[in-house]
Amino acid sequence: MCGIAGLILRQGQIPDAMTLQRLTAALAHRGPDGAGHHVSANVALAHTRLAIIDLAGGDQPLFAGPAALVGNGEVYNYRELRELNQLGCATGSDCEPPLHLYRRDGMAFADTLRGMYALAIHDRVARQVVLARDPFGIKPLYTAEVAGGIAFASEPQALLAAGLVQPRLRAESRAELLQMQFTTGAETIFEGINRVLPGESICISDGSVTERRRRAALSEGGPVAATEEEALARFGAAFRDSVEMHQRSDVPYGMFLSGGTDSAAVLAMMARLNEAPVRAFTAGFDVPGAADERERAAAFARAAGARHATVMVSEHDVWRHLPEIVGAVDDPAADYAIIPTWFLARRARQEVKVVLSGEGGDEILGGYGRYRAAMRPWWLGGKAPRTRGAFDRLDVLRQPPTGWRDGVAAAEAAVALPGRTRLMAAQALDVADWLPNDLLIKLDRCLMAHGVEGRTPFLDPAIAEAAFRLPDSLKVRGHAGKWLLREWLARNFPAADPHKPKQGFTVPVGAWIAAQGGKLGPLVAAQPGVAEIARPDRVEALFKAAAGKREGFAAWHLLFYALWHRRHVEGLAPQGDTFHYLSLR
DSSP: OOEEEEEEEOTTOOOOHHHHHHHHHHTGGGOBTOEEEEEETTEEEEEEBOOOSSTTTOOSSEEETTEEEEEEEEETTHHHHHHHHTOOOSSOOTTHHHHHHHHHHGGGGGGGOOEEEEEEEEETTTTEEEEEEOTTOOSOOEEEEETTEEEEESSHHHHHHTTSSOOOBOHHHHHHHHHHSSOOSSBOSBTTEEEOOTTEEEEEETTEEEEEEEOOSSOOSSOOOOOHHHHHHHHHHHHHHHHHHHTOOSSOEEEEOOSSHHHHHHHHHHHHHOSSOOEEEEEEEOSTTSOOOHHHHHHHHHHHTOEEEEEEEOHHHHHHHHHHHHHHOSSOOOOTTHHHHHHHHHHHTTTOSEEEOOTTHHHHHTOOHHHHHHHSOGGGTOOOSSOSOTTTTSOOBSSOOOSTTHHHHHHHHHHOOTTOOHHHHHHHHIIIIIIIIIIHHHHHHHHHTTTOEEEOTTSSHHHHHHHTTSOGGGTOBTTBSOHHHHHHHHHHOGGGOTTSOOOOOOOOHHHHHHHTHHHHHHHHHTSHHHHTTBOHHHHHHHHHTTTSHHHHHHHHHHHHHHHHHHHHTSOOOOOSSHHHHHHOO
């Protein structure tokens, strides 16, 4: 996992060296092991390296004939691509095969890649740059139209830090963030900065986009009939293959272990594939009555013979580090799981450089309760997801948010393909936006803040092919989701007790905020970004009432936004704890 950036200007223009240096410096945390540049005529590419595969020979940019490549992420099937296509690679880097495939296949080069990646290839003969992002959007990539052409980077903050874009906010995306905790579509919250969409490849020539193509993460069509045994066999084979590939690394690796079925399955397969004990890391909280997965995770670890480390996340630690945690999430996702993820990454970095995690299991295998609601017709209580926003009927904001669900509605229409069931459409909706723009941003930014690479074996083409088009009955049974995974665990790792009702994962932000509500409320209300959109007296009242579930959730969104605005709009680097940072003038 690394950082990439670059400039693609119109013919005759020369990239500014200082701008390239600023882009590189802003991405140094993503690649603390080295940096490289490629400048040719009107194009400049930059790379910061986190060395994972081919430690000695994998420095970037990589070159083949008239083409140069910088990449972020991992192409897991690099060995197979090399051998099958007889590519004649000069290094052992996983990113070199895509470069040779581009020279042979052009814009179709990414169709056979299996992994998480954001790639930039400069073709000096064709005078073009091709940007490509993996189908699930595991690795981030952003573009901006700038004076003289187009800039790109792994993170929006790099484009801001380089002075290429000003931090002006889109009101529509801000409303999405406040109401849903994430933003949708190609447009980010920053005016002028866009996401390269998951699975998208774009060609840029003479400072303008000339071609776009898209590789879908999920197959089209409706359910394909399969018996229970057939489905279990196909999933088991695909899961083993995926975890095995996701373990390819020349540095130590481990995993994040919760008390849920997704990470239990990853642990079980890793234990089967590794002779040495798996290194597993679990977070817990110091709030009485909070959902604490340490005991259950420890039982899983003992059953699998894993080396298990736990991280206690205390209220004191949260207030001390929250400004830098939120500051890491430049493309904002107000998911409270950023808190334990950040602390887990900090602890894991003491032992490993790569971690596997269970993100994507719910989306691919049908785990969320909202999926079961979406399956029911409206007269039986069925409802579309995300119809209620966090601030509905709380009378806190100066103006009721409007249009905040427009992006979700557009995605709903796009994923409602012929033959798909309600469940499949709900899964596809989450894969389109919730997954890349919330869960995967959380994982990417919190881990990269500590120089750790996060890998997601459930988000693999082989897993999607084996599971997504299964009949609904093999995903949801009664009140239980992920039925196929639960049954696989029952047969392969019974210690996980997979048919036990799921305990929802929560972070006690409401309790933490309620304990400090009288102090936090006035500080948050006084922030310029918050004062612009919310009534100060109602903000203070909201924080005093944060012990309530809805009030606590909304207060967390405002606290996140206040800290995020300080860092990424006002440009104030984190200093001191949360209270000190919010009090700075």
